[in-house]
Structure formats: structure tokens, C-alpha cells
Amino acid sequence: MAPDDAALIENEAAPFGEDREYGRLDPVEDPLVEAPPRYPDEGYPDEREIGEVEPAVARAPGDVVVPARIAVAPSRLRRPSRRVLLAALAIIAILAVAWFLWHRGGDSSAAGRAQFGGPMPVATAQAQKGDMPVTLAELGTVAPLATVTVKTQINGQLVAVAFQEGQMVKKGDFLAQIDPRPYQVALAQAEGQLAKDQAALRDAQLDLARYRTLVAQNSIARQTLDTQAATVQQDIGVVQADQAQVDTQKLNLTYCHIVAPVGGRVGLRQVDAGNYVQVSDANGIVVITQLQPISVLFTVPEDNLPAVLKRVGSGATLTVTAYDRSGSIKLDTGRLDTIDNVIDTTTGTVKMRAVFDNTEGILFPNQFVNVQLLVDTLKDTVLVPTSAIQRGAPGTFVYVVKPDETVTVQTVELGPTDGVHQAVTKGLEPGQSIVTDGADRLKEGAKVSLAAGAGSAATAGGGASGENPAGAAASPAGGQDQASTGHQRGGHRGQGQAQGQSPGQSQSQGQGQSQGQSQSAP
Structure with a gap:
């Protein structure tokens, strides 16, 4: 402690109250006390500016000496800018x-x-005249016209099975054989009894003739003649009963030879040769399913029933085409055979049955198929690609390309569609050029240019074919149809109206897609 910096403290042992001499303390000579870092990863700096030590001063007797404070300078490190x-x-x-x-x-x-005023590249097509088939696309189930369980009609041992499982048979083909010997013996017995009773009848008839002669000569009583006449009638009845027994045994012999009652495909064998079969057996011997011809059951919404009944009532034969489940492969073509007599109140549909020749055997019982019922055909109607149809604030419309290569909005009324082509009943004329791709970026009066590779690829075509895939069936009433099971079918083309859209914000429709399904951004 330097004499000029602090005074010595004297008389430390003096009693309380006596004079004391107070001086300044020496500066703290302990290691530097540093402030904690402001950031955990900053650590303690190597160099800091340390201020002077403020000494603690004793002011009066009894006061507490305040320790010295050390002023620490802030860190020199800085955060990144x-x-x-x-x-x-x-x-x-x-x-x-x-x-x-x-x-x-x-x-x-x-x-x-x-976007900055140049022409908008679009694809176009020309509206053309053609025929549009009006069809109903539904989901159907293949059902055989006849399914027969072949059973034995007599009891006996099965001695032979003449069919192969899964083979096609015709009506009358031999299938199985039951041991005929017991029935042959029974037939011989019945024939013997018949011969015996026939001889007794002839004897009674001769006696009756003699009795009549004797009665005429008054040689016997009249009662004897009447009794003999009754005996003859009894013998006649016995002979008839014997003849029935003979016929029964002959019929049993024919039942021993089992043949196919219908033509079709035989299923799995239910019993093997050597077993004793009885009439009461539930499974029978085999099941035959008729496949040619075969039927398809499907349902039609009640809203479309009047159009079908009108065509059937006029004597027309309605064509029905069957497709596979994907709707892309045609299986067979048949005709509408029967319409049910009631409407199902649960689904609002009516059942119908179509008959197919199925000469190639493609249709199989319980198979799910897509069917198209051809109701009518629109002749010489205006056809455009479905992708050209737009929906927005004006309603249903198309963009017509004018000679000056600008577009104008043209409202149209729609007819049926096959998914690729759309029939237009009002608003367009054949030969008009319409936009098929790029319409979502257009507005009234927009300048357009034909996109490279477009042109003829987007043509409407010369007409719609009468045989369209099931997923692209033309539907009546403006292309709107109802699914019989409550689900959207492949051939039902929804015509939902988009509300509150301007022509530049219309719903565009891809080629071959259902209308009103996808909405492109403006």
C-alpha cells in the first residue's frame, strides 16, 4: 500500500468510541474479474479494457466498508452484418x-x-357434319339363359361317366350310365304279368260270348250273363295296369342312360363312377351352363326409359354392344331382348336383358361388362371436338376464329356426345374454325396464331362411328346420363355448368375426356 494513495489504519484494537484513524484501502491486487460473455459461443476475449479500481472509503465509525468495484470494458467482438x-x-x-x-x-x-400483345398460339379445328349415335352406357352382368343341374331320375349304381370336365356338349349328348340290370329284370316281370292277365281277359271274353248265346236260348239266367260281363271289364283293367308297369320299367331303363338336357359347358363332376346315386341327391352329377346364346343383364335410368320404349314400340331392334371392363375391347354384339315390368324405387332404374350369340365364347357367366345400348342416331348434325366446348359466364360456348385471326365468343346448344366428338344443335355452322387447345388463355377479340403441329390433328372428323368404346359412349339429353348404381360410369358424360367464369377463365376440356371435368388456370 503506497503512503500517498491510502492512509494507515491505526489503533485497530481501541475500544468502541475512541478516535480511530481511517485511511484509503490499497487497490485490489487479485486477478481481474471479468463480465460473462453476452453470447454462449462468444467465449471470453483475450483482451479487454480494464478501468481503474474505485477504492472503498471508510466514512464514519460503524459504517460498513464497501469493496472496490472494477469497471470492465465491453467486448471488442462484433456480430456479422x-x-x-x-x-x-x-x-x-x-x-x-x-x-x-x-x-x-x-x-x-x-x-x-x-402476354405483351403478341398473337396467342392455339390449335383449331373445323366444325363438320356427321352422324352421332345416341347410346346409353351401363354396367352389365353376363347371365346364362339356362343353368341345369343334371340329376339321376332313378336310384342305382353309376357305372360310367362319359364327359370331360369343362367340355362343350350339345343337347342329347351322352353323359353317364346307371346300371340297368335291375330295371331290365323288373321290365321282364311286368311283361310276364301282362301276358298272364291278357290271357285271362281273352278267356273271360269268350265266356261272355257263350253266355249271350245261352241267354238268347233261355238256357241260363240273365244274371249269369251280367256277372260275366263285369268279369271281362275287371280283366281289362288288370291288363291296362300291367301295361302301365311295363311302360314304367321301360322308362326307367331310358333313365339309366343320362343325356344332356341342354347344350352348353359342363362344370366339375360332382360324383364319380361306382357310387350309388339316388333321386334325393342335392348336388346331382354335373352342372351344365348354356353359353350360346347368352344374356347380359343391365339397368337403365328411368329418365331414359321413354326413349327406349318409344323405339321398341315402333318395332325397331335395338343393338347392344358388350365391351370389357376397361371399355376398350369389344366383346360381342347382340340385341335388346326384354325390358322388366317394374322400376326399382331404390335406384330409380329398370332392368333390361340383351341376348348375344356368343359364337366365340368370349362372354362368360357372372362376368362384368360395359354395354352400350344404341337408342337412336342423329343424322347430319354439326360435330366438333369435345375439347372445343367451354363453360363460363356466357354459358356453354366456343371460341370461333374469324378471318382476321381474332377470336369471338359463340354460345352453343349441345346434343349428345361420344366422348371424342360433341354434337352441336344450335350456334355453329359447318366449316367454322374453332379453338380446340389454348382457349383458357383467350378472351373476346384476342389475336391468335396456329400452333406448330396443330391444324389437321384437331379436326372434328367426318362423323362419329356407331361403335364407340364403352368409355366414350354418346349419351342423350345433352350428353347427361345417370348411372344405374349411383356411380359415374365410363360412358356418362357430365355437363356441369361452371358459374361465374368469364370466357378467359373457362373450363377447358381435354381431347377424349369427360366434359366439365378439368379446369385450367387463366
């Missing part, structure tokens, strides 16, 4: 946008030019 981070992020964002624009290719360039 926020501006540097923001600048780095901005550079990264600019590079990402530039890379994206460079990879967008020609389409984005064309769209960009159109």
Missing part, C-alpha cells in the same frame, strides 16, 4: 429465377410474347 446476409440471399434468388426462365423453353417464350 445483416446487410451482408440479405445481399447474399438476393443474389441466390436472382440466379434461381434466371435458371428457371432459361429452362422454360419455347412455350414460355411464346406465352410471354402473347
